[in-house]
Amino acid sequence: MARRAELEGHGGVVYVDGERRAPERAVVSVYDRGFLYGDSVFEVIRTYAGVPFGLAEHVARLHRSAAKLAIELPWSQQELVDELAREVREAGFSESYLRVVLTRGAGPLGLDPDLAVGPTRVTLVHPLTLPPREIYRDGVALWLASAPRATDGTAAEGAKASSYLANLLALREAKGHGAYEPLFVETSAAGARLALEGGSSNVFAVFGERLVTPPERRILSGVTRRHVLAAAPEAGLAVEVADLPIDRLLAADEVFITSTIREVVAVVRVLDGARTVTIGRGAPGPVTRRVHRAFRAHVGAGGAPMPWE
Ligand SMILES: Cc1ncc(COP(=O)(O)O)c(C=O)c1O
Incomplete structure (x- = not known):
């Protein structure tokens, strides 16, 4: 099992709703439905020569995934592409691993998806570690x-x-x-x-x-x-x-x-x-x-x- 100390300070950069956060200060609400019900979608993207590969395709799949879960996204595909490209640039790693998570958002307790107040958007950018x-x-x-x-x-x-x-x-x-x-x-x-x-x-x-x-x-x-x-x-x-x-x-x-x-x-x-x-x-x-x-x-x-x- 990884120790907590290994989780913090391992060189990643986190964006929550577009705001840059140090990993140990990056938080989402415990009322977020992603946490409570796994009510969320995600993508894993990597860069080649510093450029996210297939970014538009990944974002299109993210939109399709959200639609299948009936999560309404207020961001167009182009807005997400631009934002992710900016986050990778800002993080400044020579090669990056990106994980993007969109949840239905926080809301009062209850299974009903209509209780959500609106989606939460999290991006984790890490230096790319290649498989063995x-x-x-x-x-x-x-x-x-x-x-x-x-x-x-x-x-x-x-x-x-x-x-x-x-x-x-x-x-x-x-x-x-x-x-x-x-x-x-x-x-x-x-x-x-x-x-x-x-x-x-x-x-x-x-x-x-x-x-x-x-x-x-x-x-x-x-x-x-x-x-x-x-x-x-x-x-x-x-x-x-x-x-x-x-x-x-x-x-x-x-x-x-x-x-x-x-x-x-x-x-x-x-x-x-x-x-x-x-x-x-x-x-x-x-x-x-x-x-x-x-x-x-x-x-x-x-x-x-x-x-x-
Ligand atoms: C269940 C499943 N199938 C296939 C893939 C491969 O998809 P991609 O090539 O887009 O990474 C993944 C990637 O995580 C996966 O989780």
Whole structure:
């Protein structure tokens, strides 16, 4: 468990409703519905060469997420883009990690969303810490998880809602089994097990020179996923957005996950209950490497050394 002292003074800058605050003085009301009910949405964004990547896309998703939760935002997408860009500039880190949280706001106690007085807006800007090199060098293991998520089957499905309890418990379970990330699985009406997404990532399977990734129906529309889908054809790879049965995933030549901070990470093993299945040769494969390089080129960061190098 992290100690309190480690939380404070770890170099971040916080904005609450647009006002800059030292992290230890950044507070929101205990009556805020984000705190009381997880009644909020969020985004994680990173910079490349100091510039927030896909900022407009992230803000568009934030707006879509808020709309799915029926949180009315008084700020246009452009206002949020401008404000976030300003906050990153002011924070002044060479590379930043940004977390933006919009809650329905504080209000008298009670579940009724109409009790909220208006949204709260928090941005955390931190120096970007990159994931450990080993995950790129060696690849990672996934743990198949079938727990329902907070938004599954609700109007908020596909929103980046802050209620990540199912995801974090699945991550804890995955780690308990020696895996790196849970992979959520749904059972179709016909009884097939279908791959959905990771605890905080999207998933792709590689068959020859073809990438297959599940459709957006029940997953978060990942910004990295979308850029991988756009970059892959430029790298000579075909893409297919289709249901991905677990049996097919386990027989793939390669599997990888994508997310904003981690970009592209090879999956070399999948833990399916007591069974461990090795993917391909059990090491990061050439197509995953190609996809990662293509993604980097796509985001304008093609010159930098790759994280496994
Ligand atoms: C559940 C889930 N799916 C997918 C992703 C990947 O999305 P992105 O590429 O936009 O970071 C995330 C990111 O946190 C996530 O939480």
